[in-house]
Amino acid sequence: MAALGLPVPDGLILPADLVSEIATGAPVPDLGAFPGAPDILSIRSSPERSDWGGPTAILNIGLSDRETEKLAATIGAAPALDLYRRFIQSFGTGVAGLDPEDFENLYYDQLKLAGLDTHDGLDAGHLSDLVDASKDFYADEVGEPFPQDPHDQLRAAIRAMAEAWARPSARILRQARGADPEAGTALILQTMALGIGQGLSGSGLVQMVDADSGKAVVTGRFLPQSQGQDALMGVRTPHLITRASREAEGQSAPALEELAPDALTALQAADLKATEGLRDRFQFEFTLDRGQVWLLDAMPAKRSARGAVAIAVDLADRGIITREEAILRIDPRNLIQHLHPQIDPDARRDVFGTGLAASPGAATGRIVFSAEAALAMQAQGEAPILVRIETSPEDIRGMHAAVAVLTARGGMTSHAAVVARGLGLPCVVGASDIRLNLRKGVLTVADGRKFNEGAVVTIDGTRGEALMGAARMIQPELGGAYAKVMDWSDDIRTLGVRANADTPQDGRLARQFDVDGIGLCRTEHMFFEEDRIHVMRQMIMADDVDERRAALDRLQPIQRADFEELFAIMQGLPVVIRLLDPPLHEFLPHGHDEMQDLAEAMDLPVSQVTGRAEELREFNPMLGKRGVRLGITMPEIYEMQSRAIFEATLAVNRRADAPVVPEIMIPLVSAYREVEMIKSRIDAIAQEVQAQAGEALSYKLGVMVETPRAALRAGDLAASSAFLSFGTNDLTQMTYGLSRDDAGRFMRDYVNAGVFPEDPFHSLDVEGVGELLLLAANRGRAQNPDLVLGLCGEHGGDPASIRFCQVAGFDYVSCSPFRVPIARLAAAQATL
Numbered sequence: 001m002a003a004l005g006l007p008v009p010d011g012l013i014l015p016a017d018l019v020s021e022i023a024t025g026a027p028v029p030d031l032g033a034f035p036g037a038p039d040i041l042s043i044r045s046s047p048e049r050s051d052w053g054g055p056t057a058i059l060n061i062g063l064s065d066r067e068t069e070k071l072a073a074t075i076g077a078a079p080a081l082d083l084y085r086r087f088i089q090s091f092g093t094g095v096a097g098l099d100p101e102d103f104e105n106l107y108y109d110q111l112k113l114a115g116l117d118t119h120d121g122l123d124a125g126h127l128s129d130l131v132d133a134s135k136d137f138y139a140d141e142v143g144e145p146f147p148q149d150p151h152d153q154l155r156a157a158i159r160a161m162a163e164a165w166a167r168p169s170a171r172i173l174r175q176a177r178g179a180d181p182e183a184g185t186a187l188i189l190q191t192m193a194l195g196i197g198q199g200l201s202g203s204g205l206v207q208m209v210d211a212d213s214g215k216a217v218v219t220g221r222f223l224p225q226s227q228g229q230d231a232l233m234g235v236r237t238p239h240l241i242t243r244a245s246r247e248a249e250g251q252s253a254p255a256l257e258e259l260a261p262d263a264l265t266a267l268q269a270a271d272l273k274a275t276e277g278l279r280d281r282f283q284f285e286f287t288l289d290r291g292q293v294w295l296l297d298a299m300p301a302k303r304s305a306r307g308a309v310a311i312a313v314d315l316a317d318r319g320i321i322t323r324e325e326a327i328l329r330i331d332p333r334n335l336i337q338h339l340h341p342q343i344d345p346d347a348r349r350d351v352f353g354t355g356l357a358a359s360p361g362a363a364t365g366r367i368v369f370s371a372e373a374a375l376a377m378q379a380q381g382e383a384p385i386l387v388r389i390e391t392s393p394e395d396i397r398g399m400h401a402a403v404a405v406l407t408a409r410g411g412m413t414s415h416a417a418v419v420a421r422g423l424g425l426p427c428v429v430g431a432s433d434i435r436l437n438l439r440k441g442v443l444t445v446a447d448g449r450k451f452n453e454g455a456v457v458t459i460d461g462t463r464g465e466a467l468m469g470a471a472r473m474i475q476p477e478l479g480g481a482y483a484k485v486m487d488w489s490d491d492i493r494t495l496g497v498r499a500n501a502d503t504p505q506d507g508r509l510a511r512q513f514d515v516d517g518i519g520l521c522r523t524e525h526m527f528f529e530e531d532r533i534h535v536m537r538q539m540i541m542a543d544d545v546d547e548r549r550a551a552l553d554r555l556q557p558i559q560r561a562d563f564e565e566l567f568a569i570m571q572g573l574p575v576v577i578r579l580l581d582p583p584l585h586e587f588l589p590h591g592h593d594e595m596q597d598l599a600e601a602m603d604l605p606v607s608q609v610t611g612r613a614e615e616l617r618e619f620n621p622m623l624g625k626r627g628v629r630l631g632i633t634m635p636e637i638y639e640m641q642s643r644a645i646f647e648a649t650l651a652v653n654r655r656a657d658a659p660v661v662p663e664i665m666i667p668l669v670s671a672y673r674e675v676e677m678i679k680s681r682i683d684a685i686a687q688e689v690q691a692q693a694g695e696a697l698s699y700k701l702g703v704m705v706e707t708p709r710a711a712l713r714a715g716d717l718a719a720s721s722a723f724l725s726f727g728t729n730d731l732t733q734m735t736y737g738l739s740r741d742d743a744g745r746f747m748r749d750y751v752n753a754g755v756f757p758e759d760p761f762h763s764l765d766v767e768g769v770g771e772l773l774l775l776a777a778n779r780g781r782a783q784n785p786d787l788v789l790g791l792c793g794e795h796g797g798d799p800a801s802i803r804f805c806q807v808a809g810f811d812y813v814s815c816s817p818f819r820v821p822i823a824r825l826a827a828a829q830a831t832l
């Protein structure tokens with residue numbers, strides 16, 4: 001700051017290594033004459049980062065009986081004595097280790113003796129008595145008189161501060177805040193800017209940028225006749241800085257701007273110089289000494305997540321930092337604040353449930369315990385919050401109607417988490433401290449409170465908390481700084497960012513987030529709408545191939561129409577369509593009434609329907625007949641889907657300028673032969689559709705690498721694949737042998753106990769799953785140099801995992817639409 005020509009009191013710096021030598025017993029070097037006049041100094045610690053803490057500054061060093069008398073001649077007896085008694089207190093506590101409360105008591109005793117309520121009435125006589133009492137107390141406790149030689153005072157203060165920094169308790173404290181255990185602190189010795197004395201003197205704190213909007217707004221306070229942190233202590237009411245803020249707050253005491261307009265001008269000039277010279281925005285501690293402004297400290301300006309984005313963009317717009325630097329300064333997670341409503345950070349929070357922060361944003365609504373109730377409540381114009389033990393595909397429609405979701409079980413890749421993220425709904429999963437009695441419709445929380453359907457709650461999916469009642473919100477904002485960060489990121493990044501989008505609606509949303517394509521369309525989600533699920537169930541219930549084909553024939557036009565719409569929305573951008581993946585049992589109803597409805601619709605006895613459902617039940621469905629295993633054992637399903645894809649392709653190609661090249665993806669592969677068999681059937685269907693239409697089309701076929709065996713055999717798979725896409729949800733599940741739907745029950749305990757550094761379903765396990773990814777990428781590329789590599793598990797929206805993909809040379813990541821902006825920024829950062 002001094003080098004920039006900012007108004008900083010003269011001083012010198014004791015470097016960190018010297019300070020640590022002093023802490024271990026080295027002598028304090030001879031510092032020569034006191035630098036500057038008056039000969040009163042301060043020492044403050046200066047670690048690499050201000051939030052690591054450090055010993056409290058010691059002010060007014062150099063005051064003694066004689067110096068106080070000299071000072072009295074210039075600033076008056078009372079102010080000089082007040083400074084002296086402050087110094088005795090700060091030296092007594094900071095250097096001699098006395099209890100600050102004892103000094104406070106002396107002070108209040110003196111006030112009482114003088115019959116006063118406030119400091120303002122203390123005159124020189126009272127203060128002189130207080131100085132004597134403080135010195136006597138010091139001498140009694142320490143066993144020697146209060147030191148009168150300024151050099152002795154200074155040496156003792158330096159040693160005390162060096163030792164305080166090295167104390168084990170201080171070390172532990174700063175390590176908890178992320179400091180290196182060996183991190184040191186410099187000490188800054190400076191001439192005191194007194195802040196107490198004649199004319200307009202005092203101290204304050206000021207920030208000239210708004211913490212939330214990044215706009216030029218001056219906030220802060222100023223306390224006349226004060227030093228150090230006084231303005232923040234609340235002993236007396238401080239003045240505000242600008243007239244505008246005083247008027248806004250309805251304060252009658254004049255603002256600093258009105259008391260000393262020049263001081264505000266000087267602070268503004270200093271702020272500009274610091275912004276340009278130190279290339280960031282700051283909050284300043286300042287002192288006014290007889291009208292002259294001195295800066296004592298500059299800390300990075302306070303800023304919210306949104307404020308951080310606005311400040312970085314503003315600095316880049318002003319040419320103070322480069323766009324690349326701005327991009328690197330923004331935590332991608334900060335963008336969440338731009339995309340979803342959030343609870344106002346200052347709002348009161350009555351938390352009744354805590355779980356995993358599965359999908360960000362916050363929403364207030366009324367609780368419901370079933371998908372049907374959610375739909376009914378939505379129909380009444382209310383905002384339902386769906387509370388379930390966990391969700392299943394049956395709940396999808398209820399989730400569409402809901403404004404937020406809370407589940408008692410489940411992990412970061414459980415059904416509720418994945419679907420909510422896709423829909424952009426705030427969601428908390430695995431809130432194991434809530435109890436649900438669905439029959440009675442009661443939610444009981446840890447402290448015994450009970451809620452019935454209709455109770456108003458707020459779900460904070462950003463923090464993973466459920467709150468009582470309605471909380472104050474901040475609304476999303478997609479223009480301005482956010483839009484610039486997105487543009488700059490796109491200019492910089494080389495990694496593609498696609499969206500996981502299952503329906504035309506999702507596709508539209510993805511386009512709004514400027515994706516490079518769709519990296520995963522989970523076709524099963526197209527089957528859950530009311531008119532379709534019936535046909536789907538009939539297909540599943542079919543006794544033989546002919547019956548199954550008849551149901552599939554009815555599904556085919558529906559699928560084709562969906563694909564047509566999706567392709568049209570994506571206007572030639574790549575679209576990866578995954579063939580049917582989940583175990584068929586997931587599509588069947590669970591309740592008795594629904595079974596009955598299904599039996600009626602199919603004109604079958606209920607017993608036959610329930611019997612068939614029972615046959616389909618598996619002990620371990622995630623490892624059972626799903627993915628490509630369905631495609632191999634019931635080939636007509638994938639045939640129907642591929643036909644729908646190809647017909648939709650031709651239909652869109654007839655209308656649009658940009659031809660569609662669909663990318664068909666086979667899920668849950670573990671053997672090369674599976675790919676070979678499916679490929680030959682799909683190729684045959686493609687031939688058939690082209691021959692029927694008399695038109696040509698192109699398509700790509702790829703494999704989803706979701707099993708460890710597929711990763712190991714990636715070389716084989718790549719031989720007949722245009723692309724490999726890593727399904728890291730299943731791959732993580734299978735690599736760890738850890739159920740993605742149940743991990744949430746103990747994941748927090750595991751992470752808290754340090755067993756796992758992080759939830760591997762949230763951030764890619766680079767060491768284990770990551771090794772499989774690298775190995776597969778290398779084997780695949782060695783076999784097929786044109787192989788395109790993507791990742792479409794939930795990790796595709798996680799910045800650390802995105803960095804991994806960049807370093808591994810992948811072509812794209814794919815994630816839920818609402819995480820696309822985070823991925824675009826993280827991909828740019830990974831490039832830099």
Ligand code: PEP
Nearest residue numbers: 706727728729730792793
């Ligand atoms: C995966 O397993 O990573 C994946 C994307 O597929 P799903 O989540 O649908 O199983």
Ligand code: MG
Nearest residue numbers: 706727729730
């Ligand atoms: Mg999967």
